[in-house]
Amino acid sequence: MKKLLSVLLALTLATTLFACGQKQATNTTAENTPAATDAPQVFKVGGIGPITGGAAVYGQAVQNGIKIAIDEINANGGFNGYQVEYHFADDEHDAEKAVNAYNSLKDWGMQLLIGTTTSSPCLAVADKTSADNMFQITPSGSAVDCTANPNVFRMCFSDPDQGIASAQYIDSHNLAKKVGIIYDASDVYSTGIYEKFVQEAAGKNFEVVAEEQFTADSKTDFTTQLTKLKGADADLVFLPFYYSEAALVLNQAKQMGYAPTFFGCDGMDGILTLENFDKSLAEGLMLLTPFSADATDDLTVNFVGEYQKRHGEIPNQFAADSYDCAYALKLAIEKANVTPASSVSDICNAVKSAMTSITLKGLTGDSISWKSNGEPNKTPKAVVIKDGAYALAN
Amino acid sequence: MDYFKLKRQKKARYNLSIYLMIIIAYAIVMILSSQGKISSLLNGLLVPFCTYSILAVSLNLVVGISGELSLGHAGFMCVGAFTSAVFTRYMKFLGVEGLYLFIIAILIGAVTAGFAGLLIGIPVLRLKGDYLAIVTLAFGEIIKNIANAIYLGFDENGAHFSLKNTMALGLSDKGFVVIKGAQGITGTPHYSSFTAGVILLIIVVTIILNLVNSRTGRNIKALRDNLIAAESVGISATKYKLIAFTIASSMAGVAGVLYAHNLTTLTALPKNFGYNMSITILVFVVLGGMGRIRGSIIAAVILTLLPEMLRGLSDFRMLIYSIVLIVVMIFTSAPAMKQYMEVLKNRFPVIKNLKASVLKKMSKEGE
Known part of the structure; x- marks a missing residue:
């Protein structure tokens, strides 16, 4: 019985493989035949x-x-x-x-x-x-x-380009003296921007006073990070991550009466379309993005x-x-x-x-x-x- | 006397059937691929088949044979994948490449994952049942999160390590970052192949079969079947459970090495090294049958293949996949289904006669 079963299973496996192979074979012929004619x-x-x-x-x-x-x-x-x-x-x-x-x-x-x-x-x-x-x-x-x-x-844009562009923009527009950063340490996109931003910030007219992180497992409560940033007197907070978490950051900052300038990257785009989001929270939020859905050009x-x-x-x-x-x-x-x-x-x-x-x-x-x-x-x-x-x- | 001999022969035949199955499948794939009749999709799935088979077989050692529910198996895979990938990536940076590095990488993966298994097993295996399951789950997640937080780089002064960011490594200009935190390792050399995977699978199966049929294996099974009785005759529960757990972890590490060298990028996501993966491996084991090595391999292959075969259904793919899974689980385990299979067997006397004749022949040989 066992032997029979194993033979059967081997056969099934073989037929599946054959079926796949066969399918491919017919596929290629189907593609090749018309290719030969036209x-x-x-x-x-x-x-x-x-x-x-x-x-x-x-x-x-x-x-x-x-x-x-x-x-x-x-x-x-x-x-x-x-x-x-x-x-x-x-x-x-x-x-x-x-x-x-x-x-x-x-x-x-x-x-x-x-x-x-x-x-x-x-x-x-x-x-x-x-x-x-x-x-x-x-x-x-x-x-x-x-x-x-x-x-x-x-x-x-590549991640470093966004970090560099953000740092340069804050520098050339004299947006801040003290910058605080919150980033998602478990996210490739966020850490990529963050690292280049900090590197580029050296020698600019602002100072990075606090670098706080969170991970995908703890992305609902940002009060600890915000308290530290507030304590460091950051007048601009850089948020290089996606809008869904950023909405929570804005909300919690408002609740604790902390109102610096918030600055985001292209991941921030979409925050205004978030369901149940109080748009007044995002008032004054700046972001670097190549696309805005509210632009008025025909395209x-x-x-x-x-x-x-x-x-x-x-x-x-x-x-x-x-x-x-x-x-x-x-x-x-x-x-x-x-x-x-x-x-x-x-x-x-x-x-x-x-x-x-x-x-x-x-x-x-x-x-x-x-x-x-x-x-x-x-x-x-x-x-x-x-x-x-x-x-x-x- | 006759009975034991028959049982032994039955076991030998079962073991042989596993090897036969692997070798036949390997031969068919090789023949087809030499004729170019194999689709790219299937070709790309060959190494994952081996990776998941090794994972399923090794978890079966813990869950099926040792009888402990572990939900952190993917964590050990993660250890093996990362340690071996750091080694081969660093060697690539130094300009050394070659297949012998892969063999060293496999050894590194097996040893480090085995060591992690031993370390975690010592406190964890004191627990039983649900508690054990939850703690192994936690350890699996811890391993994944540690892998996500590590920054590791090399320069002429040696290795630099940080949990903060790449700047904190303080590398010189010639330096090179191997693990970039959440970005993981990129540019791992592509060493895994179907042949290597099949060889590793055969080695893993051989080790497990030998273990199971040895004195150690009988002790492990005795502990599973009746802990008090086994301990009363002097079998050390901690020792034998730890042996099974460590060996299984080490094999998961080997699967991790295979996984890491099949893709150029290695990041620790919930999908590949987290809870999701541990559950997927457990599903292979449960579907294949607790303690059944051959079943684990078949289940791993079929369940890896299934979602890819369902790609034609586009949006409904994962939905159908889960439904198929539920249906299969219910049908294979339902008593009514087992009864029906019995009836089916009796209705086709060929099978019955065949079995009888084989048994007769074997008992004759036994004499």
Whole structure:
């Protein structure tokens, strides 16, 4: 009986493996046969991000942002005259799952990748795209090493750039004498900005008087950190983390009667759309962000309107970055004049060199260009919240 | 006499079937991949299959064979992953790369995770049942949070360590930061392969099977089945439980090494080294059957494969996955289902006859 069972199990295992292999085999033939007769007529663009789990908000924004852009692009003739097919895979904000997602997209026939949404999975996937020489542009993978490989470009600012830009902005606008910082020590994004900010702050006209941290496990009560900052007389508090925690910080600061200037980065964008958030708390909050949903230019108004119509909420910066990614791909593909018939590697090489010579007018910048190391060249806008809305700070 | 011999042979056949299963699966994959008939998704899953199989088999030693509920297994995986990755990353920084480093890394991972298991096991194994489960859970989380807080760098003056930030390391210009706190380790060399994973799995299975069928293993099982009776004949509860716990931790460390060298980035998230992962491993063990090595491996492979196979369902993927899990758990453990399987067996006399004939043959051989 045992023997029979083991043979059966081995057989089942074998058939599963065969089934997978077979599926792939039919897939490739299905793709190869038309390729032999006539070239494929569509570009296949993949996206990766967390659409389940704790970081799902970001992945969903990216998924929706790309979808809106691709639909618009398809309605206007596609990439270089070819329609675009788009498929999004879930990575659960996990490096291993992201690699699985990448492999499943590869089986689907992906030629270009917009992803991944979060930094740590992005690093793992960038290693694989580099081995396959597939073009990758990440909307929001902000860790420095994400773009270490020549085939990977980025739409958002890198973490150090944000830290440096924030320190310089506070310095050049004489915003403060004493700066206090609260950061999330368990978050890559937050620690990345924090470290560069402190390094850049040396020799500036302000002094960092307190550096307080919290972790993902203790992100509801900030009174200890705020008391220390208040005790150190910080007149500006730098908050390099996401808006959901920042809302609590603002609320608790108000309760203890502490009213310094609060200064955030692009993760702060979205605070005004937070449910049940008292907008008066954010009065005077400054943030550096490449995108503001309240901007009045046509592009932003159209995008925000379309996003609200489809998903019933105001898009955040992740959605805007990923929307811009799709348009950057369109520009680069048209510049390089590649067709879907080329191999993945050829597309990558052509698009890679075209990326450095395009200038995109997008949601997150009026003229975004790229350096060959994959970093975008765009200026962050400093906005200040006045009467419950963004206003450009000067 | 005959009975014991038969039992021994049965055991030998069971053990053999595990190795056969692994080798057959390995051979099939190798043949398919040499013909390029294997999908990228499956190809990418081969190393995780081995990692999770090792984890499931090793946790089975604690939960199934030693009978202690541990919810912190992923913590030991974390120890193995981080210590070995620090070593290989530092070697890469020095410009040394090679597969022999991977073997050293495996040893480092196994030893450090085993040591962590020993340290934690000494106080923790004095507890029983729910208390033990909660304390192991806490230790697993502590390990994950420590890994998140460490900053470690090297320069010409040696190693620098801090719990604050990279600036506090005080590295010279030539310095190099290996662990950047929450950002973890990036750029770990890619040493893991399916072949290495299968070899490690076979070694782990061999160690466990030998242990289980040894005097030590019988003592461990005796403690599980009746603690008072076992202690009354002079079996030291602490010693044997600690042996099982330490060996299992050390194997989890090996799985961590395999995991760390399969991806270029290593961060301690709840998803990979936290509570979630410990529970996932426990699910493999429970679904595969307590104390069943072969079942653990099959469950680990199937449950790793399942969410990937369900990708076609997009948004409903994790929902369907959980439903499948619940259904499988209920069906495999329901008494009615077991009864039905018995009826099924009786209805197909071929199976019954086969069993009878095999038993007959074996008893003849025994004579």
